[in-house]
Amino acid sequence: MNRRLVVNATLSLVVGVACLAFAAHGVAWGAVRQALGSLDATTIAIYVATLLVAHLFRAWRWEYLLRALGVWLRFDRLLLISSAGFMAILALPFRLGELARPYYVAREVRGTRMSTLLGAVAVERIVDGLLISVLFFCGALGSASGAFSHELRVAAWISLIGFFGLTAFLVAAQVWTDRTIALALRVTLLDRLAPAHAVKIGDKLRALISGFRALADRRNFALFLAQSVIYWGANGLGMWLLARRMDLAISPNAAFVIMAFTGVVLTLPNSPGLVGQFHAAIKAGLLAYLPAAVVNTRGIAYAIVVHGVQAVWYSAIGLLSMIALARTGAHARLRDAVHESTVGEEIG
Numbered sequence: 001m002n003r004r005l006v007v008n009a010t011l012s013l014v015v016g017v018a019c020l021a022f023a024a025h026g027v028a029w030g031a032v033r034q035a036l037g038s039l040d041a042t043t044i045a046i047y048v049a050t051l052l053v054a055h056l057f058r059a060w061r062w063e064y065l066l067r068a069l070g071v072w073l074r075f076d077r078l079l080l081i082s083s084a085g086f087m088a089i090l091a092l093p094f095r096l097g098e099l100a101r102p103y104y105v106a107r108e109v110r111g112t113r114m115s116t117l118l119g120a121v122a123v124e125r126i127v128d129g130l131l132i133s134v135l136f137f138c139g140a141l142g143s144a145s146g147a148f149s150h151e152l153r154v155a156a157w158i159s160l161i162g163f164f165g166l167t168a169f170l171v172a173a174q175v176w177t178d179r180t181i182a183l184a185l186r187v188t189l190l191d192r193l194a195p196a197h198a199v200k201i202g203d204k205l206r207a208l209i210s211g212f213r214a215l216a217d218r219r220n221f222a223l224f225l226a227q228s229v230i231y232w233g234a235n236g237l238g239m240w241l242l243a244r245r246m247d248l249a250i251s252p253n254a255a256f257v258i259m260a261f262t263g264v265v266l267t268l269p270n271s272p273g274l275v276g277q278f279h280a281a282i283k284a285g286l287l288a289y290l291p292a293a294v295v296n297t298r299g300i301a302y303a304i305v306v307h308g309v310q311a312v313w314y315s316a317i318g319l320l321s322m323i324a325l326a327r328t329g330a331h332a333r334l335r336d337a338v339h340e341s342t343v344g345e346e347i348g
Contacts, residue, residue, distance in 0.1 A: 012270065013093075013271065016272065016275050016276040019276030019279065019280035019281075031298070032297060032300050035246065036305070039246070042245075046238075047238050047309055050234050050237055051238060054231050054234040055314075056079075057230045057231040061223075062120070062224075064224040066078075067220050068120075068213060068217035069112075069120060069213065073108060081321070083314075085098075085318075087314050087318020093270060095270060098121055102120075116208065119208045123214050126163060127167070128263070129159070130163040133159040133163045135256060136156050139254075140153050152284065159264045173209045174213060174215065177209050180205075180209065181202050181205045232263075237252075239255045239258065240252045242306065247298055248286070248298055257285065262278065265281035266281065274311070279300065279304065279307060
């Protein structure tokens with residue numbers, strides 16, 4: 001496990017360095033510092049207000065996926081657990097932080113398997129990916145000829161096809177569970193190379209797939225979708241308001257497309273703290289709407305502010321939530337929770 005973490009950390013650093021190299025290319029740092037220096041407290045406060053709305057709905061919507069699994073939590077507990085999980089997603093490389101919320105919920109609600117909760121996380125991530133991929137694709141399709149680079153148009157097709165495929169997998173795994181598990185074990189050769197481990201892994205896969213049944217609960221899934229729209233809407237609105245206050249003349253539609261493209265990029269294995277990834281994605285998105293000279297000055301300043309404010313927000317709220325959870329006596333300390341959720345120990 002330690003070896004795997006070292007490999008993941010190394011790869012995440014490579015991703016971060018590559019993204020930073022793209023983001024930093026051609027940047028006029030003097031103009032960037034000037035743009036950052038002209039920021040006022042009101043601009044930051046407006047953006048933080050939209051982050052607050054997004055944060056609340058991002059946490060609240062998971063309640064409806066959990067309800068479909070028969071798991072009930074008070075909203076205050078769900079908010080603390082979700083906030084700690086969001087911080088872990090930001091901090092840990094290669095999406096390892098996604099394990100934190102299932103870990104805490106499994107400790108909170110005895111008899112609930114962590115693998116099943118990971119299935120609910122998979123539904124959340126794939127539905128999010130599909131929503132923003134559709135938005136990104138429609139933006140690329142509806143843009144003026146030449147506005148989007150060939151690479152961005154290809155990325156729009158790949159993300160849309162990829163997330164449609166993953167959504168189809170969620171449905172197929174629910175309908176043909178045994179066949180899906182058998183296929184997974186056969187493709188990985190586990191059924192031949194390590195039959196004893198294959199049985200255990202097959203059991204975990206079955207529990208994971210059982211977490212997909214949130215898709216079949218129409219009422220709760222509809223509420224989850226509605227709150228997801230509000231969550232992404234608050235994100236896009238915040239990015240547009242911040243862009244306007246930083247003198248970036250982009251339309252609301254452009255801001256939502258840039259948000260969607262950034263979201264697609266961030267679904268990939270992430271660098272630590274999303275450093276580089278955030279900046280490269282926003283720069284690539286802005287280049288579809290603004291001249292390179294503007295993007296490499298105020299645009300990079302904008303990317304730094306978006307990432308910086310979000311990093312501080314999620315880190316601060318996450319740390320406070322970790323402290324609150326630890327004080328209840330029902331949860332491990334911060335380093336224990338991060339370690340055990342990274343290891344992915346089965347609970348429940």
